Amino acid sequence: MKSVADAHEAVLATAKEMLHKGLVEGTSGNISARLEDGNIVCTPSSVSYEEMVISDLVLVGPDGTVLEKTEGRSPTSEIQLHLACYRAFEDVGSVIHAHPVWATMFACAHQGVPACVDELAIYTGGDVRCAEYAMSGSPGVGENAVKALEGRGAALLANHGMVAVGPTPEKALHIVALVERTAQIAWGARALGGPVPLPQKANDDLAGVYQLMRNL
Ligand SMILES: [Zn+2]
Numbered sequence: 701m702k703s704v705a706d707a708h709e710a711v712l713a714t715a716k717e718m719l720h721k722g723l724v725e726g727t728s729g730n731i732s733a734r735l736e737d738g739n740i741v742c743t744p745s746s747v748s749y750e751e752m753v754i755s756d757l758v759l760v761g762p763d764g765t766v767l768e769k770t771e772g773r774s775p776t777s778e779i780q781l782h783l784a785c786y787r788a789f790e791d792v793g794s795v796i797h798a799h800p801v802w803a804t805m806f807a808c809a810h811q812g813v814p815a816c817v818d819e820l821a822i823y824t825g826g827d828v829r830c831a832e833y834a835m836s837g838s839p840g841v842g843e844n845a846v847k848a849l850e851g852r853g854a855a856l857l858a859n860h861g862m863v864a865v866g867p868t869p870e871k872a873l874h875i876v877a878l879v880e881r882t883a884q885i886a887w888g889a890r891a892l893g894g895p896v897p898l899p900q901k902a903n904d905d906l907a908g909v910y911q912l913m914r915n916l
Pocket residue numbers: 728729778797798799836860861
């Protein structure tokens with residue numbers, strides 16, 4: 701993110717887009733972006749996306765210390781998940797946590813979303829793994845998510861939802877939407893006898909494309 705203002709605007713616009721795409725409802729889910737100085741701007745806890753404005757966003761340090769906020773606002777309750785992703789992956793510029801219906805169905809069954817369409821492998825690096833269960837808001841959510849995110853752009857959070865990482869909020873949201881769409885496709889393909897996995901070479905080649913494009 702070039703500037704603090706750019707990051708704030710991108711986080712706010714993406715938060716509203718996430719609601720409009722039906723990937724969250726109410727005040728659930730959260731978005732953050734990392735600035736060049738390492739600080740992080742994130743959506744606040746318990747503010748509806750429709751009413752959210754720039755001044756509702758909260759600035760925190762890499763350890764979660766609140767650096768700047770409007771009175772009455774606090775960082776998202778899943779801030780530890782975001783911080784864990786930034787700590788583990790230094791190339792990540794944005795983290796999004798969402799509760800999309802189809803992806804969360806897989807998360808409730810503790811099943812990953814298979815890379816049954818080329819597009820998913822290109823934009824996430826392969827199948828979307830399901831992280832082990834940890835209670836919402838606990839540090840375990842981030843610890844488990846980081847393991848499932850190794851080499852990937854997204855992971856499911858068991859009995860909860862999903863998380864996506866990318867260079868910008870816009871690109872991370874694209875991953876969230878793609879995982880949701882692929883979960884729906886995989887579910888439908890199961891009704892037709894089950895999705896046929898991509899050939900291993902195709903999967904490997906597309907995962908290579910993902911690694912090259914991950915930061916672009
Ligand atoms: Zn959540």
